Amino acid sequence: MTRFAVLIVVLAAAMVASVAMGELNLAPRDVISALTAPETAPPYVAMIVNDLRLPRAIMALLVGAALAVAGTATQAIMRNPLAEPGLIGINSGAALMAVIVIVETGTLPDRLMPVLSFAGALGMSVLIYALAWREGTSSLRIILIGIGLGALAGAAATFVSLMGDVAAAQRAMTWLAGSLQDSRWPKVVTLAAWSVLPFAVLWGLARELDLFRMGDEVGQGLGQNVDLMRGVIILACAALAGAAVAATGPVAFVGLAAPHIARKIVGASHRLLIPAAALTGAILVLLADIAARRLLAPVQLPVGVMTAILGAPFFGWLLWTRRNE
Amino acid sequence: MNNSAGAILTAQDLWAGYGGAPVVRGVDFAVAPGRLTAILGPNGCGKSTLLRTLAGLQKAERGEVTLGGRPIARMGSKALARVVSVLAQNSVAPERLTVGDLVRQGRYPHRGLFSMWSSSDQAAVDEALEMTGTAHLADRAMETLSGGQRQRAWIAMTLAQQGEILLLDEPTTFLDPAHQLEVLGLIRALSEAGKTVVTVLHDLNLAAEFAGEVVLMREGEIRARGTPREALTEATLAQVFGLSALVVTNPETGAPVCLPRAPQ
Numbered sequence: 001m002t003r004f005a006v007l008i009v010v011l012a013a014a015m016v017a018s019v020a021m022g023e024l025n026l027a028p029r030d031v032i033s034a035l036t037a038p039e040t041a042p043p044y045v046a047m048i049v050n051d052l053r054l055p056r057a058i059m060a061l062l063v064g065a066a067l068a069v070a071g072t073a074t075q076a077i078m079r080n081p082l083a084e085p086g087l088i089g090i091n092s093g094a095a096l097m098a099v100i101v102i103v104e105t106g107t108l109p110d111r112l113m114p115v116l117s118f119a120g121a122l123g124m125s126v127l128i129y130a131l132a133w134r135e136g137t138s139s140l141r142i143i144l145i146g147i148g149l150g151a152l153a154g155a156a157a158t159f160v161s162l163m164g165d166v167a168a169a170q171r172a173m174t175w176l177a178g179s180l181q182d183s184r185w186p187k188v189v190t191l192a193a194w195s196v197l198p199f200a201v202l203w204g205l206a207r208e209l210d211l212f213r214m215g216d217e218v219g220q221g222l223g224q225n226v227d228l229m230r231g232v233i234i235l236a237c238a239a240l241a242g243a244a245v246a247a248t249g250p251v252a253f254v255g256l257a258a259p260h261i262a263r264k265i266v267g268a269s270h271r272l273l274i275p276a277a278a279l280t281g282a283i284l285v286l287l288a289d290i291a292a293r294r295l296l297a298p299v300q301l302p303v304g305v306m307t308a309i310l311g312a313p314f315f316g317w318l319l320w321t322r323r324n325e
Numbered sequence: 326m327n328n329s330a331g332a333i334l335t336a337q338d339l340w341a342g343y344g345g346a347p348v349v350r351g352v353d354f355a356v357a358p359g360r361l362t363a364i365l366g367p368n369g370c371g372k373s374t375l376l377r378t379l380a381g382l383q384k385a386e387r388g389e390v391t392l393g394g395r396p397i398a399r400m401g402s403k404a405l406a407r408v409v410s411v412l413a414q415n416s417v418a419p420e421r422l423t424v425g426d427l428v429r430q431g432r433y434p435h436r437g438l439f440s441m442w443s444s445s446d447q448a449a450v451d452e453a454l455e456m457t458g459t460a461h462l463a464d465r466a467m468e469t470l471s472g473g474q475r476q477r478a479w480i481a482m483t484l485a486q487q488g489e490i491l492l493l494d495e496p497t498t499f500l501d502p503a504h505q506l507e508v509l510g511l512i513r514a515l516s517e518a519g520k521t522v523v524t525v526l527h528d529l530n531l532a533a534e535f536a537g538e539v540v541l542m543r544e545g546e547i548r549a550r551g552t553p554r555e556a557l558t559e560a561t562l563a564q565v566f567g568l569s570a571l572v573v574t575n576p577e578t579g580a581p582v583c584l585p586r587a588p589q
Contacts (some may be wrong), residue, residue: 079419135384204439206518211430213422217413222486223406223434268421 002003003119003265007279012032018057019049023298026238059183060289060303061282062191064254066199068281069274070241071255072262073202076209076270077233078139081318085241086256089148091322092153093117093124095176096244099157102167102172103164110245112189121242122235124153125168129234136227138216178251180289183270187247198236199278204235206270213268251304254312256280260318283312332393332408333358334379334490334521343379348374350545356490361516362523363532366542367508367566369469372525373414373494375542378494379523380411406434410483418467424461424478431485453484456518457511469516473504479510483513484512491515493524497531502550509535529583533557534575541565557581 020026026034026045032040034049041049078087087322097120100166100195101113128149161169202209203218208229216226239256258281259273265280266272285303292306300325334428335355342348348371356362356379364372377383379390381397389396397405418427431453432446441533454460457477467475476496485492493512497505505528513535526532527542533553541549541561549561562583563568569585 013582072400085437199365207433207436210426210435215413215416215418215426217382218416221380221406221411221413221483222430223403224403225402268419 004276004279005183006278007265007283011279011283011286014290015057015061017049018052018286018290020061021294022053023047024048038308055185055188056180056183056289057248057286059188059191060285062188062195063248063251064258064281064283064285065278066191066195066240066244066281067251067286068258068262069199069202069276070237070244071281072259072270072273072277073209073233073237073258077212078143079213079215080139080143081260081322082256082315083143085237086150086255088238089124089128089146089149089153090121090238090241090245092150092157093120093122094158095250096120096124096153096160098175098246098249099160101170102175103160103168114187118194118239118242118246122238122247124149124240125234125238128320129231137230156157174302175249176304177306178249179302180248181211181278181300181302183248185201191243191247195240198218198240198243198255201236202233202240203271203274205229205236206274209233209270209274210268248302251285252308253314254261254284254307255270256318257311257314258284261315332489334390334392334409336375336379336388336390338388339375339378339385340391340587341374341385343374345588347376348545352549354379354540356521357538358521359516359519360433360521360537361513361535362538362540363526363536363544364523364540365529365565370542370565372542374545376494376523376525377413378490380409380414382411382413390406398567403434407484408488409490409492410486410488411481411492412494412496414485414498416479418475418550421466423455423464423466424459424470424481425443426482427467427478428459428463428485431482433524434437436485439484440587443584451486453481456484456515457481462489471504471508472500476500476504476508480511480515489519492525495523495525495527498527505531521587529557529562530580530587533580533582543551553581557583 003070016028016031020031031049038046038050067085074085075081075083075085094117098113098117101116128146128212129137132145133295135148153301161172167221208224211224212221219226262273262277262280266276285307288306288310289303290303292303295301333355333513336352339349339352340347340417362378366372374383378385389398391397392400392408393404399471428450428490432449435446453461457480459474459478459481462470462474462478466480470478496512497508500508509531512524538551539553540547541556543565547558548565557572559570559572562568569586571586573582574583575582
C-alpha cells in the first residue's frame with residue numbers, strides 16, 4: 001500500500017506543479033489556498049487556478065488514467081507487451097470522424113465533435129472485432145485486422161482533409177497531435193462521466209484479465225467464456241480510450257508505457273495493476289503537459305507531441321530489453 | 326459440492342478436426358474411471374485432437390462427448406471445468422508469474438464474478454501444491470524453474486480445480502529423461518489417489534511402464550486398446566506405427582519394453 005501512497009503523493013505534487021506553472025508562476029502555497037479556500041486567495045489567482053489551469057490539470061489526469069487503464073487491459077487480452085489502445089481501432093476511428101467534422105464545419109456543429117469521434121472509436125473497435133470473428137476470435141486476427149483497418153481509416157482521413165480548405169486541414173492537424181489546450185469544465189465533466197462505467201467494468205473484471213494473460217486455451221480449460229469476455233473488455237477499452245481521444249485527440253504512448261511502469265511498481269495482478277496504471281498514466285500526462293507548456297515557452301506544444309518525444313525512447317528501451325525473446 | 330461423483334467421460338462416434346478433413350474419425354471411447362490411460366500414436370494421428378475434444382476445447386463436428394450421460398456441449402463451461410481439468414500442450418506462463426499465482430488461477434471455475442477468495446479456495450490451492458511437491462516453490466517465478474518443476478506447477482493448477490478427471494496433452498514433451506520420470510511419477514501418484522487421468526504420450530516405454538491402460542490411434546481411429554501388455558505387441562506396433570520392433574519384458578517391473586529395429 002505504501003506504493004500506492006507514493007503514487008498518490010507524486011500525482012498530487014504533479015497536479016500542484018501543473019496548476020502553479022504557466023506564463024504567470026504561482027507559489028504552491030497560493031495554489032493550495034486557491035483550491036481549498038478560494039475566497040481567501042487573491043481573485044486573479046482564484047480565477048487562473050479554478051477556471052483555467054485546474055480543468056486542464058484534471059483533464060490531463062483523466063486522459064492519462066483512461067488511456068493507461070485501456071492500455072493495460074489491451075495488453076492483457078492481446079497478450080502482447082507492445083499493444084496499446086490504438087490497436088483496437090480507437091485512434092483511427094476517432095480521427096476519421098473528427099477530421100470529417102472539422103472539414104465539414106459548415107454543415108456539422110462543433111459540439112458534435114466529441115460525440116462523433118467517440119462513436120468513431122467505438123464503431124471501429126466493434127468492426128474490427130466482428131471482422132476477426134471466425135467461430136470465435138483470436139488476438140492475432142484482431143491485431144492484423146486492426147492494423148489493416150487502421151491504415152485504411154488513416155488514408156480516408158487524409159483524403160477527407162485534402163478535400164477541405166487549408167484552415168480546416170490545419171485544425172485537423174492540431175487535433176490529431178493531441179492537445180489539452182481546449183480543456184474546459186464541461187469537457188472535463190463529460191470525460192469523467194464517460195469514464196466511470198468502463199473503468200469500473202475493467203477493474204471488476206481484473207480476474208478475467210489475469211486469466212487472459214495465460215492464453216485462451218488455459219482460460220477455456222478453466223471454464224472462461226473467452227469470446228464473451230474479450231468482447232466486453234474490448235468494448236470497455238474502446239469506450240474508455242475513445243472518450244479520452246474524443247476530449248483531446250490522440251495522446252501517444254501513454255497507453256503503452258503506463259502499464260509497463262505500473263507493472264514494475266505493483267506487479268502483474270490486475271486488481272492492483274489497474275488502479276496503479278491509472279495513477280501512473282495521470283502522472284505521465286500531467287508531467288508531459290508541464291514540459292510541453294514550458295519547454296519552448298511562450299510557444300505551447302501539444303501534449304501529444306511531448307508524450308511522443310518521451311515515448312519513442314521508451315519504446316526503444318522496451319524493444320531492447322526484450323531483444324532476446 | 327464440486328464433483329459429480331463417478332461421472333464418466335465418453336465419446337460416441339466422435340468426429341473432429343480443423344475445418345478440413347476430419348482428424349478424429351468416428352471414435353467411441355469411454356475413459357476408464359480411476360485409472361491412468363495413455364493415448365499413443367504417430368504424429369498427426371489425432372490423439373491431441375481427441376483429448377482436446379474430450380476436454381471441450383474443441384467442438385465435435387459429429388457425434389458427441391458426454392459427461393455422466395450429459396452432452397458437454399450443453400454444459401456450462403465452468404460446470405465442466407469443475408469436473409474435467411485439462412492441461413494443454415506447451416502452456417507458457419506470463420513473465421514473472423509465481424507458482425502460487427498460477428495455481429490460484431485453478432480456482433476460477435469455483436468462483437463467481439465478484440466472489441472473494443475463500444478458505445476452501447485456499448485449502449484447495451495448498452493441497453494442490455502439497456500433492457505436486459511445489460509448496461516450497463510457491464513464491465518463485467515460473468521462468469526460474471526447471472522444466473519438470475514447471476510442469477508440476479501446471480499440474481498443480483489443474484489439481485486446484487478439484488475435478489476428478491485430468492486430461493494432459495503431452496505433459497513430458499521437451500523434458501529430459503529424469504524430468505519425464507518425475508512428472509510421470511506424479512501423474513501415477515495422482516491416479517493412485519483416485520483421479521481419472523488421460524494423457525497423450527510420445528514415449529512407448531514410459532507409457533508401458535506407467536499407464537494402466539493404453540490406447541493406440543492411427544489416422545483418427547482407435548486401433549488397439551487394453552493394458553500395456555495386451556495392446557503393445559509386435560503386431561500392433563507394426564500396424565499403428567509401421568514399426569518393426571522386438572517387445573520384451575522388463576525383468577524388474579514386468580512391463581513390456583519395445584525395442585524398434587532399424588529399417589534394413
